[in-house]
Amino acid sequence: MxxxxxxxxxxxxxxxxxxxxxxxxxxxxxxxxxxxxxxxxxxxxxxxESKEALFVALVEKEYNGFIHLINGHHAIKKPEINEADKNDIGLIRTIINHYLEDFVKVLSDRFILLIECSEGTPYEDTKQLIIRLLEEHFIEHIQEHNANYSNKEMGEILAKQFLEGFTDILRKYKKTEIRQKLITELIVFYSFGVMALTQ
Amino acid sequence: MxxxxxxxxxxxxxxxxxxxxxxxxxxxxxxxxxxxxxxxxxxxxxxxESKEALFVALVEKEYNGFIHLINGHHAIKKPEINEADKNDIGLIRTIINHYLEDFVKVLSDRFILLIECSEGTPYEDTKQLIIRLLEEHFIEHIQEHNANYSNKEMGEILAKQFLEGFTDILRKYKKTEIRQKLITELIVFYSFGVMALTQ
Amino acid sequence: MxxxxxxxxxxxxxxxxxxxxxxxxxxxxxxxxxxxxxxxxxxxxxxxESKEALFVALVEKEYNGFIHLINGHHAIKKPEINEADKNDIGLIRTIINHYLEDFVKVLSDRFILLIECSEGTPYEDTKQLIIRLLEEHFIEHIQEHNANYSNKEMGEILAKQFLEGFTDILRKYKKTEIRQKLITELIVFYSFGVMALTQ
Amino acid sequence: MxxxxxxxxxxxxxxxxxxxxxxxxxxxxxxxxxxxxxxxxxxxxxxxESKEALFVALVEKEYNGFIHLINGHHAIKKPEINEADKNDIGLIRTIINHYLEDFVKVLSDRFILLIECSEGTPYEDTKQLIIRLLEEHFIEHIQEHNANYSNKEMGEILAKQFLEGFTDILRKYKKTEIRQKLITELIVFYSFGVMALTQ
DNA sequence: GATGAATGAGCTTTCATTCAT
DNA sequence: CATGAATGAAAGCTCATTCAT
Missing domain, CATH: 1.10.10 (Arc Repressor Mutant, subunit A)
Known part of the structure; x- marks a missing residue:
């Protein structure tokens, strides 16, 4: 039945x-x-049909949604911030928080499976894929601030750390509002951290 | 034979x-x-005499050295920085780099074993121990800058991330100078990130 | 299948x-x-679920039945023998034989497992338990006959021997009637042996 | 050296x-x-040259001595007891005790090895050998008292029990006098037990 | 649709023995 | 005389998967 x-x-x-x-x-x-x-x-x-198929069933939607996202179909528009406001952290926080709203709603715990529990499955490379994407992003930011910054290795390190912090928040906090708040803090933290590095 | x-x-x-x-x-x-x-x-x-004994043989020196360190026997003196210099990132970098010198020399790859590969061994709690120490440290710093900062959860998240970044550097880069340079960057990054959070 | x-x-x-x-x-x-x-x-x-569980499956009923027995729930009533008949061995034999009937029916070969093959299992103390019980019994008898008998050590020795003889009968003879007959002989043997010791 | x-x-x-x-x-x-x-x-x-050779080294003298003994070279002369004295247990005890003296002196703990710890060695049949000898002895006695006694199986059972009691004494008591005393009791016990059986 | 019996390879560990040094 | 490195088989146990019913 x-x-x-x-x-x-x-x-x-x-x-x-x-x-x-x-x-x-x-x-x-x-x-x-x-x-x-x-x-x-x-x-x-x-x-x-197998243990692997069970894992796939758990994460494939999450994975496909994520791939769709990074392929730009639902790209999160980059919030535009006036040059003058760039040091107003309160304002930046508000803007990030706002932009995260839809994104956070969509997050499920299965994202953690995809990133941290997929060794041995066809998805085991997802973590690296995301790290590469984040790395590109960080490097872009770094270039933007200071094209001469020499510690290019930091791109990958920060990327991995960021993803770690991100999934850590998902593991520990299950309420949408809290997640949203903490991810905002994380982004603020990384933004200003990167600015400091490149000064 | x-x-x-x-x-x-x-x-x-x-x-x-x-x-x-x-x-x-x-x-x-x-x-x-x-x-x-x-x-x-x-x-x-x-x-x-056992698989466990083999693991212990690999990490016990590293562990004991680390415990000795955190018990303050070879405490890294906190560099003193004049209030006026606090925004001179280049200077701060130099100071941190200098203070890291002895510490980095002592680091071996086996620290990674201790932190990331020790589940199932007598050392499996070491990672949590270090995270707790780092968390205290971050919370102290946060309090110092802004006693009203409300996102206390960030202490643990940053602690975990920092340790992740730290071991990541050890995993990827084997040369002392590069490690020293990147850990310096990491510390700069966290210092200013924390300052941003608490503004 | x-x-x-x-x-x-x-x-x-x-x-x-x-x-x-x-x-x-x-x-x-x-x-x-x-x-x-x-x-x-x-x-x-x-x-x-384990080698031990297999052993338990073999003996637990036997063990529980035995414990029930020694807790007196089905106590074997002590046959009453007139003072005058105490030297009529034929009569005593008949009485013992009669009283053993129900007891022997209940005995299975697994009693041997419990007593002689249980080292390393949760039942490994059963043999000692029974020896202690038998020892008490023998000492009582000895006291009854001669409160001054000095070789108290014989209580434990006889207890161990009796149990050995008992399980030996179970090992070698599988028919109820033969077991009943031989255990009767064993009891007669011990009764008069004890009497001789204490004269 | x-x-x-x-x-x-x-x-x-x-x-x-x-x-x-x-x-x-x-x-x-x-x-x-x-x-x-x-x-x-x-x-x-x-x-x-092997684990087995080590065991052999421990028990071979004991074994050879024992074999020599049962081959009659040092036969323990059977104490002669007058028909009239057969019910004087005190006297019998004294006589047995006397006759045991030399025998007990010769007993070493290695006899226990030979009997109870030799499974897997060339001596693993020794226990059975001794039981057979004792069995013959008991059967002889039984025949002597009552040629019609029908429970021939008791011979082997008593033999095994006796040997058990004997080695038990050796395991638990190390002093010659105590051994001598208890073995005497054991022999008294078996003598009168057998008499009772065959009445 | 549901059951669980069956398989075979894998795990860590202990053992007596051999033999090069 | 002494050392301990090396071997290979055996132990109890867990695993994902297959398949007859």
């Missing part, structure tokens, strides 16, 4: 998400997932 | 360090370690 | 009982047990 | 005896024996 099936599928997804988040893909135990979902190993394979 | 002893011990340590760095303690395969070291499982136990 | 389930479970229990009886718990090889049972190590763990 | 060698040999024998007594031959660890003896695995094989 369709209804029954979907209940089981959902139960598996729910417990799997928890297990993958805690242990990562490789260390997650399929046995424990299905047990906690109230079904059996055998039945699991009626719903998903 | 006993002449080879130290060679084998070294070979095991070398391949183990690599395997632990790549997979973490729990996921590292002793079989692979000894195979890559050119010996056998049975022989491994002539050198180390 | 799931129809076979109980067959396999039984096969494992059967071969395990044999192996445990021959080698004891610690020295029994799970690989040999499952091989003789016609299955594999991996499959074994679909039936029992 | 001869002296040095014998020290090592003795050290190995001493620790081996302890380990074999505690764990039995199969479960004894050669590594632990040599470690406790203050030498190394490699050196062990300069003294004994």
């Amino acid at each position: 369709q209804i029954k099936k979907e209940e089981v599928r959902e139960a598996i997804l729910t417990t799997a998400e928890k297990e993958f988040l805690e242990k990562g893909f490789n260390n997650a135990s399929l046995r424990k997932i299905v047990k906690n979902a109230g079904t059996t190993i055998g039945n699991f394979y009626n719903y998903y | 006993q002449i080879k002893k130290e060679e084998v011990r070294e070979a095991i340590l070398t391949t183990a360090e690599k395997e632990f760095l790549e997979k973490g303690f729990n996921n590292a395969s002793l079989r692979k370690i000894v195979k890559n070291a050119g010996t056998t499982i049975g022989n491994f136990y002539n050198y180390y | 799931q129809i076979k389930k109980e067959e396999v479970r039984e096969a494992i229990l059967t071969t395990a009982e044999k192996e445990f009886l021959e080698k004891g718990f610690n020295n029994a090889s799970l690989r040999k047990i499952v091989k003789n049972a016609g299955t594999t190590i991996g499959n074994f763990y679909n039936y029992y | 001869q002296i040095k060698k014998e020290e090592v040999r003795e050290a190995i024998l001493t620790t081996a005896e302890k380990e074999f007594l505690e764990k039995g031959f199969n479960n004894a660890s050669l590594r632990k024996i040599v470690k406790n003896a203050g030498t190394t695995i490699g050196n062990f094989y300069n003294y004994y």
